[in-house]
Amino acid sequence: MLGTELKKLISWIQPEVCFGCNKCVSGCPVAEIHNEYRPNRIVRLAYLGFVDELIESGVIWYCTQCLKCSERCPMEVYPASVIVALRNIASKRGMTHEAWVKMAKNVSIYGKILPDMGVMSKDRKLLKREDLGLVAPAISRDLIRRLFKESKLPIDIGE
Amino acid sequence: MDIRIGVYICHCGKNIASTVNVDELREFASRLPNVIVARDYIYMCSSVGQDLIRKDIEELGVNRVVVAACSPTMHLETFRRVLEEAGLNKYLLEMANIREKCSWVHTDPKKATEKAKRIVSMAVKKVSSVEPLQEIRRRIHKKVLIIGGGVAGIHAAIELAKAGYHVTIVEKMPTIGGKMMFFDKTFPTLDCAQCILSPRISEVTKLENVRIFTNSEVVEVTGGPGDFNVRILRKPRYVDEMKCVACGNCAEKCPVSVPNEWWFGLGERKAIYIPFPQAYPNSYVIDPDACLRLRLRRDVCGLCMQACDRNAINFDMKEEFTEDRFGAIIIAIGGEPFEPSKIGEYGYGEFKNVITGIQFEVLTNVSGPTKGEILCPKTGRKPKTLVFIQCVGFRNENFNRYCCRTGCMASIKHAILAKEKLGDVDIYICAPEVRAFGKGYEEFYKRAREEGIKFIRGLPSELKEEEDGTLIVEVYDPISDKILNIKADLVVLSTGLQASENHRNLSEILKVPRSPDGFILEKHPKLDPAATPIAGIFVAGVAQGPKDIPDSISHAEAAAARVMSFLAKDELELEPFKAEINNELCSKCLICMHTCPFNAISIAETDSEVKLIVDEVICTGCGVCASSCPTGAITIPNILPKQIMLEVEAALEVSI
Numbered sequence: 089m090l091g092t093e094l095k096k097l098i099s100w101i102q103p104e105v106c107f108g109c110n111k112c113v114s115g116c117p118v119a120e121i122h123n124e125y126r127p128n129r130i131v132r133l134a135y136l137g138f139v140d141e142l143i144e145s146g147v148i149w150y151c152t153q154c155l156k157c158s159e160r161c162p163m164e165v166y167p168a169s170v171i172v173a174l175r176n177i178a179s180k181r182g183m184t185h186e187a188w189v190k191m192a193k194n195v196s197i198y199g200k201i202l203p204d205m206g207v208m209s210k211d212r213k214l215l216k217r218e219d220l221g222l223v224a225p226a227i228s229r230d231l232i233r234r235l236f237k238e239s240k241l242p243i244d245i246g247e
Numbered sequence: 248m249d250i251r252i253g254v255y256i257c258h259c260g261k262n263i264a265s266t267v268n269v270d271e272l273r274e275f276a277s278r279l280p281n282v283i284v285a286r287d288y289i290y291m292c293s294s295v296g297q298d299l300i301r302k303d304i305e306e307l308g309v310n311r312v313v314v315a316a317c318s319p320t321m322h323l324e325t326f327r328r329v330l331e332e333a334g335l336n337k338y339l340l341e342m343a344n345i346r347e348k349c350s351w352v353h354t355d356p357k358k359a360t361e362k363a364k365r366i367v368s369m370a371v372k373k374v375s376s377v378e379p380l381q382e383i384r385r386r387i388h389k390k391v392l393i394i395g396g397g398v399a400g401i402h403a404a405i406e407l408a409k410a411g412y413h414v415t416i417v418e419k420m421p422t423i424g425g426k427m428m429f430f431d432k433t434f435p436t437l438d439c440a441q442c443i444l445s446p447r448i449s450e451v452t453k454l455e456n457v458r459i460f461t462n463s464e465v466v467e468v469t470g471g472p473g474d475f476n477v478r479i480l481r482k483p484r485y486v487d488e489m490k491c492v493a494c495g496n497c498a499e500k501c502p503v504s505v506p507n508e509w510w511f512g513l514g515e516r517k518a519i520y521i522p523f524p525q526a527y528p529n530s531y532v533i534d535p536d537a538c539l540r541l542r543l544r545r546d547v548c549g550l551c552m553q554a555c556d557r558n559a560i561n562f563d564m565k566e567e568f569t570e571d572r573f574g575a576i577i578i579a580i581g582g583e584p585f586e587p588s589k590i591g592e593y594g595y596g597e598f599k600n601v602i603t604g605i606q607f608e609v610l611t612n613v614s615g616p617t618k619g620e621i622l623c624p625k626t627g628r629k630p631k632t633l634v635f636i637q638c639v640g641f642r643n644e645n646f647n648r649y650c651c652r653t654g655c656m657a658s659i660k661h662a663i664l665a666k667e668k669l670g671d672v673d674i675y676i677c678a679p680e681v682r683a684f685g686k687g688y689e690e691f692y693k694r695a696r697e698e699g700i701k702f703i704r705g706l707p708s709e710l711k712e713e714e715d716g717t718l719i720v721e722v723y724d725p726i727s728d729k730i731l732n733i734k735a736d737l738v739v740l741s742t743g744l745q746a747s748e749n750h751r752n753l754s755e756i757l758k759v760p761r762s763p764d765g766f767i768l769e770k771h772p773k774l775d776p777a778a779t780p781i782a783g784i785f786v787a788g789v790a791q792g793p794k795d796i797p798d799s800i801s802h803a804e805a806a807a808a809r810v811m812s813f814l815a816k817d818e819l820e821l822e823p824f825k826a827e828i829n830n831e832l833c834s835k836c837l838i839c840m841h842t843c844p845f846n847a848i849s850i851a852e853t854d855s856e857v858k859l860i861v862d863e864v865i866c867t868g869c870g871v872c873a874s875s876c877p878t879g880a881i882t883i884p885n886i887l888p889k890q891i892m893l894e895v896e897a898a899l900e901v902s903i
Contacts, residue, residue, distance in 0.1 A: 108704075109638070109679035113723035113730070115592075115708020120730050126723075160592060160708050162643035 091139050097173035098166075103135045105163045112157035112167050118150045125150045127157045127167035134170055143178040149185040179242040192243045196236060199227040250281045250375050253309035254367065255300055257291035257316035259346055264289075266350040268360040272315070275364045279371045283307060292322050297329045304333035311377070313370045315343040315363070336379035338823065338885060343370035365898050372897040377885045380823040383863050387473040387819050388574040391810055392417065394465055394753065397425020398444060398796060399788025399803035400579035401451050406807035408454040412814060415458045415571065416451075417465055417479055419749070422526035424448060425581055426744070426789075429509070429605060431612040431619070433796055434660040435691035445525050452527055460569070461528060468576070468756055469846065471864035472783025473819035475573045483564035485533035485541070486519070490559035493521055493529050497551035497560065505537045507616075511584075511606045513624065514616030519551050519560075523614050533560075575810045578767055578779070579787040579803065580753060582744030585640040585647065592709035593639065593740055599625035600716050604635075604654065604741045607661050611668070621668055623737050625716035630672065630736035633665055634720045636707060637678035639740040649764050651743020652793040655682045658741045659692055662700045674700045675733055677707055677722050685797065703731070710738060744793050758845065759784055766792045777806035783819075785809050824868035824883050826861045832880035833859055839872035839881060848872060 112127040113119050119126055125147055133142050142148055151171045158166040178184060184192075191201045198204070204225075206216045217224055236245060254276040258264035269287045277285035284303055288296045291314060303309045312335070314326050319342040327337035345363040353359040391407050393400045396418035404414045416423065427433075430440035451457055460481055467478040501517035509522045518537035521530070535541045539548040540562060552560045584605045588596035595601045600623050602610075613619035623630050635658040641651040655678060662674045676695075681702060683692040696702065707722040720733040746765025754761045759779045760768045767786045770778040778785050787806035788799040826847070828839075835857060840848045847865035851858045873881040879888070 107642070107679060108725075110705030110723045110725055111708050113725075114705055114721055119723065120721075123728065156708060162638070162645070162706075164644045 091137060093177055094134060094139055094170075094173055097176060098170055101164070101166045101169060103131045103165055103170055106131055106135075106161075106165045107163065108132075109162060111160050111162065112165075115156045115160060117154060117156075118152060122147075122150055127151075127171070128165075130174070131165060131167050131170050134174060139174065139177065142174055143181065143183055146185065148174045148178065149188070176242070182242075182244075184243050189243055189245070192236075192241065193245050196232050196245045197229070199225065199232060248310065250311055251307070251309050252279075252282045252311045252313060252371055252374060253300065253303045253307070254279070254282055254285040254313045254315065254371065255291050255296070256285070256287040256345075256367075257296065257314070258287065258289045259317060259350075260289065263316070263346050263350045266353060266356055266359045267345055267363045268356060271360055272345075272363050272367065276313075276315075276367050276371070279368055281311075281375050282371060284309060291316050292325055297325070300326070300329050301333045304330070304335055310335060310339065311374045312340045313343055313367065313374050314340065315345050315367050315370070317346040318342075318344050318348075338380040339374065339377060341370040341374040341377070343367045365900070368900075369894040369897040372893040373890055376890050376893055380884055382823055383821040383825065384818045385473050385821060385864055387814055387817060388475075388572050389413065389814050390415070390571070390573045391575050391577065391814070392465075392475070392477055392571075392573040393577045393579055393787075395419075395425070395579035395581055395788075395790065396423030396459065396461070397579060397581045397788065397799075398427045398447075399581070399790070399799045399806075400425070400577070401444075401447050402800050402803040403577050403579060403787050403807040403810075404451050404457050405447065405454065406804055407810060408451070408457045410807075410811050411456070412811070413456045413458075414454075415460065415573070417463045418459065418461045419464055419580075420522070421462050421484065421532040422522045422528070423451075423459060423461060424523075424525070424527070426584075426605075427796060428523055428525070429511075429608050429612065431608060432660060432664060434656045435685070435687040437660070437663070441525055448525070448527050459527070462532065463569075465753070465756060466568075469865070470572070471862075472781075472813075472821075473574050474864055475576055475783065477571055477573055477576075479569045479571070481567045481569060483535075483566060484530070485535070485538075485560060485562055485564050486531045487559045487561055488528040488530035490557045491530035491555075492557065492559075493524075493531060495521070495531075496554040496556070497531055500550040500554040502548065502550065503537050503539060505534065510609045510616050511603065513602075513606055513609050530559075574814050575783050575785060576757065577785045577787050577803075577806050577810060578753060578757070578759070578790045579806075580747075580749045580790045582750075582766070582789040582793065583747035585651075585742040585745050587639050587740045587742055589646070590640060590740075593636065593707075593738075594710050594712065595740055598710065598712045598716075598718060598738075599623075600712075600718055600736065601710065601738045601740060603639075604657050604661065604739055607739045608657075611661070611664050619668075621665055621737075623716065626736075628736070629669055630665075632673045632733065632735045633662070633675070633737050633739065634707075634718075634733055634735040635662060635674070635676040635678075635739045635741055636720075637676065637681075637741045638706065639742050640745075641743055642679075647743075647745050647764065649793065650682065651741075652682075652798075653743050653795050654741035655680075656685070656688055656691065656795065658739065659683075659695045659700075661739060663691075663695055663698060666698050666700065675703055675720075675722075675735075676700060677703045677705060677720075679704065679706060685795065744789050750790070757781065757784055759786075762792070764792070766790065775809075777802060777809045783813065785813075821863065822868065824886065825863045825866045826868065826870075826872050826881050826883055828859050828861060829880045829882070830856075830858050832878045833876075834878050834880075835859065836877060838875050838877065842871050842875045844869065844871060 158168045273285045273287045330337045343366045390413040393416045396416045462482045464480045466480045470476040497519045498517040501519045503518035504515040507514050507516035519533045609615040640646040683689045703724045705723045707720045711719040718735045723730050762768045769776045785806045787803040847862045851860045
């Protein structure tokens with residue numbers, strides 16, 4: 089049932105052994121606010137072969153990867169890892185969620201997800217690293233681009 | 248007399264015939280040396296198949312038989328009987344296993360047929376060289392040892408004693424009764440546990456041919472089936488059970504309080520105590536790890552002695568050992584409750600209002616710390632909302648993989664009892680599935696739903712505690728598709744029984760194997776569930792795997808029946824494959840003595856010579872001694888080195 093593409097990415101886990109105890113849903117911080125998001129439902133749909141539907145619905149991008157579901161699962165199904173695998177398949181099809189593309193672009197520019205924002209002092213002045221006498225982090229954009237290329241990240245980060 | 252071999256090939260329905268070409272194999276076998284007849288049949292083990300062999304022995308003068316079929320553990324005895332009935336020595340038979348060792352494990356019919364030919368020709372070579380043997384006969388001691396005095400041990404003892412056998416029960420705890428004595432009510436009938444067990448305890452203690460050793464352990468077992476020599480350690484009670492009338496004056500004066508293991512930490516007991524009012528023997532006992540006088544010096548405290556007006560307390564009691572011989576042993580050691588503190592997310596041990604199912608049992612029990620009132624341990628108040636969490640530590644890859652088989656029904660029972668005792672109470676049972684498989688269980692589950700107990704098909708991921716001890720249970724209910732936030736006053740983690748340290752120790756003492764879950768392994772899960780693979784040793788109740796009370800009792804009675812048929816004969820027939828030592832070749836290096844896994848070899852010294860002898864009852868014919876003997880002085884009949892070489896030659900199609 090499980091598509092070969094997905095099975096290859098998660099060969100070390102067995103989504104088929106889930107017996108539906110719902111423990112992953114009970115503790116999930118996302119499931120609490122999103123009714124359509126249920127970790128075990130994603131695992132089940134993937135197992136039954138509904139990979140395309142999952143990718144199109146966009147529900148796989150909700151997960152915060154807190155790993156609570158994987159940690160607590162009595163059957164060691166690791167729902168969070170199934171979701172990562174689905175995200176990788178989506179990205180290969182050019183269907184990366186825009187927020188992830190933005191994050192990747194930021195990494196390619198700043199070396200991290202968010203640029204340096206500075207800190208607010210007690211007298212409400214915005215202080216940058218330079219103001220505090222801190223050395224600016226050395227970021228080699230070429231190196232980052234090379235890393236992106238070498239890692240074959242399936243996200244187009246532009247020029 | 249010439250050797251006239253008959254080869255009988257079984258199709259085993261399609262099990263063998265679908266992979267192995269049976270016609271080709273039969274043709275091959277018929278051309279092997281000394282083979283005078285080769286036949287095949289769809290089910291050789293059926294009476295028609297057996298008749299083929301019998302007829303050939305009688306009419307064609309077949310005097311050696313090869314049956315090419317399944318594993319010898321399956322049907323060796325069946326075909327040996329056929330030989331015996333036809334007047335042939337039953338050890339002139341060889342089984343060629345072409346099922347487990349060939350057809351079941353191979354898919355290529357051509358290669359499988361070639362392999363089957365090799366297996367058959369090995370058996371033909373071997374059977375041409377075997378000698379007729381006689382089985383060894385031993386007298387059977389008609390006494391039974393039952394290890395464990397719980398509900399299973401007691402029932403087995405009663406059945407055996409009524410059938411006239413002498414029974415000895417060895418119980419580790421100071422009283423018999425086992426885990427069932429903690430219970431208040433039993434599912435699904437809600438009859439009082441004490442009311443159904445106490446009469447059985449009283450019955451077993453009154454039977455003349457039952458001897459009960461409490462506070463005792465089996466420490467050593469030698470000998471073999473029909474004649475086990477058992478050494479029993481009897482720990483001192485420090486209270487004379489004949490004098491003690493269980494008045495309790497001693498415990499009133501005792502200054503030491505320790506957590507009560509019979510209440511699973513929910514209360515305390517004194518260093519001198521009685522486990523529960525219905526205990527047998529109905530006598531107090533001193534805990535040597537708690538008592539000041541036993542821990543410190545002989546002149547301290549002694550308040551209990553002063554309080555006892557019957558002079559029952561005696562600090563001079565010592566450990567004693569009793570030795571006895573038994574024909575059969577029943578292992579009925581039960582299991583231990585799973586300790587859920589290893590599961591961090593439910594906060595057991597940290598949050599006081601999180602308790603286990605068996606602790607809840609103690610709370611509802613009238614002889615428990617709360618006299619049967621259900622009170623939250625932290626606040627001492629009656630709970631308004633109760634949540635049961637199922638499958639804690641079971642059906643879990645990290646703890647016990649198996650289903651505990653009692654948790655669902657126990658929690659339903661607890662919920663119904665709580666409803667009855669507390670009246671206005673909100674009860675949730677969080678269970679991935681409810682397994683209500685026994686007689687009357689599904690009806691009991693329906694009754695719980697009718698009484699307004701809410702079943703949620705999901706497990707909470709974690710518990711949070713508020714300052715006042717209230718627990719927040721966040722659980723997903725798939726039917727309403729809502730995540731519920733339940734404010735619970737008391738959370739009960741439903742845990743079951745698991746194998747304990749006792750299983751490991753006893754399996755080492757008795758050399759009985761255990762299954763991967765740690766319980767004692769049965770001989771066959773369906774066909775022989777109350778016997779162990781070791782002859783003369785049987786298993787009853789939870790010792791073999793988790794069971795509820797009805798199953799434990801059925802299993803115990805099955806074990807008793809197995810023991811009865813085992814002991815019904817006066818003599819035990821043992822396989823003649825026992826190590827034989829040629830003392831002229833033996834250099835007395837004693838390597839065999841140290842390698843023997845069963846301690847079957849010993850030194851016999853007389854004035855003129857020193858000899859090594861093999862205890863034929865203990866020896867299993869495993870051959871470790873024979874292969875480790877540097878001078879080749881040890882042999883096992885019909886498994887001689889030259890016979891093994893003949894088989895190797897046949898297997899390799901060469902002449903060595």
